[in-house]
Amino acid sequence: SQQGEEDPQALSIQEGENATMNCSYKTSINNLQWYRQNSGRGLVHLILIRSNEREKHSGRLRVTLDTSKKSSSLLITASRAADTASYFCATGTGGGNKLTFGTGTQLKVEL
Amino acid sequence: DTAVSQTPKYLVTQMGNDKSIKCEQNLGHDTMYWYKQDSKKFLKIMFSYNNKELIINETVPNRFSPKSPDKAHLNLHINSLELGDSAVYFCASSQTSVETQYFGPGTRLTVL
Numbered sequence A: 001s002q003q004g005e006e007d008p009q010a011l012s013i014q015e016g017e018n019a020t021m022n023c024s025y026k027t028s029i030n031n032l033q034w035y036r037q038n039s040g041r042g043l044v045h046l047i048l049i050r051s052n053e054r055e056k057h058s059g060r061l062r063v064t065l066d067t068s069k070k071s072s073s074l075l076i077t078a079s080r081a082a083d084t085a086s087y088f089c090a091t092g093t094g095g096g097n098k099l100t101f102g103t104g105t106q107l108k109v110e111l
Numbered sequence B: 001d002t003a004v005s006q007t008p009k010y011l012v013t014q015m016g017n018d019k020s021i022k023c024e025q026n027l028g029h030d031t032m033y034w035y036k037q038d039s040k041k042f043l044k045i046m047f048s049y050n051n052k053e054l055i056i057n058e059t060v061p062n063r064f065s066p067k068s069p070d071k072a073h074l075n076l077h078i079n080s081l082e083l084g085d086s087a088v089y090f091c092a093s094s095q096t097s098v099e100t101q102y103f104g105p106g107t108r109l110t111v112l
Helices: none
Strands: A005-007 A010-014 A019-024 A031-037 A043-050 A055-058 A061-066 A071-076 A085-092 A099-101 A105-110 B004-007 B010-013 B019-025 B031-037 B043-050 B053-057 B064-070 B073-078 B087-094 B107-111
Touching: A005 A085, A010 A019, A019 A085, A019 A105, A031 A061, A031 A071, A043 A055, A043 A061, A043 A071, A071 A085, A099 B043, B004 B087, B010 B019, B019 B031, B019 B087, B019 B107, B031 B073, B043 B064, B043 B073, B073 B087
Parallel strands: A010 A105, B010 B107
Antiparallel strands: A005 A019, A019 A071, A031 A043, A031 A085, A055 A061, A061 A071, A085 A099, A085 A105, B004 B019, B019 B073, B031 B043, B031 B087, B043 B053, B064 B073, B087 B107
């Protein structure tokens, strides 16, 4: 069964608002990564958080990780129309750098 | 300047045919991957090669055969194509000990 479940499946917000996406997983991990996929394109790496970290920032992105709850969240602050995309969490469990992807959240940022 | 490239971008073919998808990376990475993304956007790893050696082989039908002629290339050959093979196939690469993966633009395969 798939490793990650993301919530919500779809999110529609206004430009300037914050967007929060959540990811839950089932087994122990080495790291958790977030990727963005624009329509019809490949995935782009956004941020990586290791299992011994609790929070990480990169520009307008903030990621949290709670290994006790096996969950992570991605916060995009001050969203822009260009942030419209699908966002995926992926868990790394070692062993050949295998990534297991979640179901994705489709974010739409409207002007 | 393309980091990870795939050809072709689109592939439309009949059931039963054999087809190949090519992938090349110019990042100097030593590990390459093939992923399949289905119509619901679920992305699942199929194979991974490190320095031309197969290291991840998920439960993929043996009609799918990856081939890595060198570290910069990982091709995917599919025999006897079936309707259920229709999907977008992504190639990716990374460097050992660095977990970030770089993805190609994808190949949309449609089997009629």
